[in-house]
Amino acid sequence: MPESEHRSFNASRAALYRSPVFLEHETGAHVENASRLVAIDAELERLDLLRDRPEIPFAAASDDALARVHDPRYIAGVRQFAEGGGGWLDADTAVSPHSVDVAALAAGAGVAAIDAALDGRAPRGFVLARPPGHHATPTRGMGFCLFNTIAVAAAHALDRGLERILIVDWDVHHGNGTQDAFCDTDRVLFASVHQWPLYPGTGAASERGRGRGEGSTINLPLAAGADDQTYTDLFDRVILPAAAAYQPQLVLISAGFDAHAHDPLGGMRLTERGFGELARRVVAIADEHAEGRVVAVLEGGYDPPALAASVVATLAALDGNDASLHGGAPRFETERRLNGDAAR
Secondary structure, three states, X not given: OOHXXXXXXXXXXXXXXXXXXXXXXXXXXXXXXXXXXXHHHHHHHHOOOOOOOOOOOOOOOOHHHHOOOOOHHHHHHHHXXXXXXXXXXXXXXXXXXXXXXXXXXXXXXXXXXXXXXXXXXXXXXXXXXXXXXXXXXXXXXXXXXXXXHHXXXXXXXXXXXXXXXXXXXXXXXXXXXXXXXXXXXXXXXXXXXXXXXXXXXXXXXXXXXXXXXXXOEEEEEEOOOOEHHHHHHHHHHHHHHHHHHHOOOEEEEEEOOOOEOOOOOOOOEEOHHHHHHHHHHXXXXXXXXXXXXXXXXXXXXXXXXXXXXXXXXXXXXXXXXXXXXXXXXXXXXXXXXXXXXXXX
């Protein structure tokens, strides 16, 4: 930013990686649309959460950075598809003329967040980008995803010399693309909690990695209806002990919020408070083992008010605060709404 616009910030606050360019991925009448980020931005503004944060510049990920995860033939092919006007990669995944550039910028935000965390400029960050990424495999875009932002970020961290990275994925859908990217290595511990059965049909508990990566994939499938207590108990019993044994040097979160009770695509009953509790547990892992370095990347979440409140709760944890300390209470209304629904 120009020197004339420089302002001080509270270095303890998480950096936010945002851009109006992320609105330019046009999907039409689709649940994954720009209103998701608009709702998040409005809530961050309402609660005055955008001031005094680290300002970290970022640019689109290079093809070399993307190719640490994705087959170069896929990168070239999806770019050509977009330049030709786009369309649908599959029944779920829309591509507009600008979509590949937007997805590359999202991946670039992830790379910048890693550099800022490892260099000490912003140990904690939240990439508020779209399209989501965790379903994109090395050779295929799917499930609303074109490039796998969190996998590209993790691969960049490995390229910088890290040996142990923890990825926690709490999206309601299994992060099949991230699993595929790292299933052969023990340098990434991938832990996914997700509804089962549900799209994309992967993520059975028996999927534990292969070869050198055997045991470095932890899948925790849950039946529909799981609530805050179910999730926090599972984190406490399984993920936290596994993370303590692994001692990660960096922690990443695939922060999907479609396990929220009001999300149209899932059948879980998590609340925004529940997401905050999960985030606090992950931040504690980072504080104990990874010098506080933790980066969250937005994945799913398709009820805009629930999404925005859940992002605020997660950001509170990244900032080291209770949600109520953010200068204005987020709209924690889920319990009341659920109770009202039950009463009717």
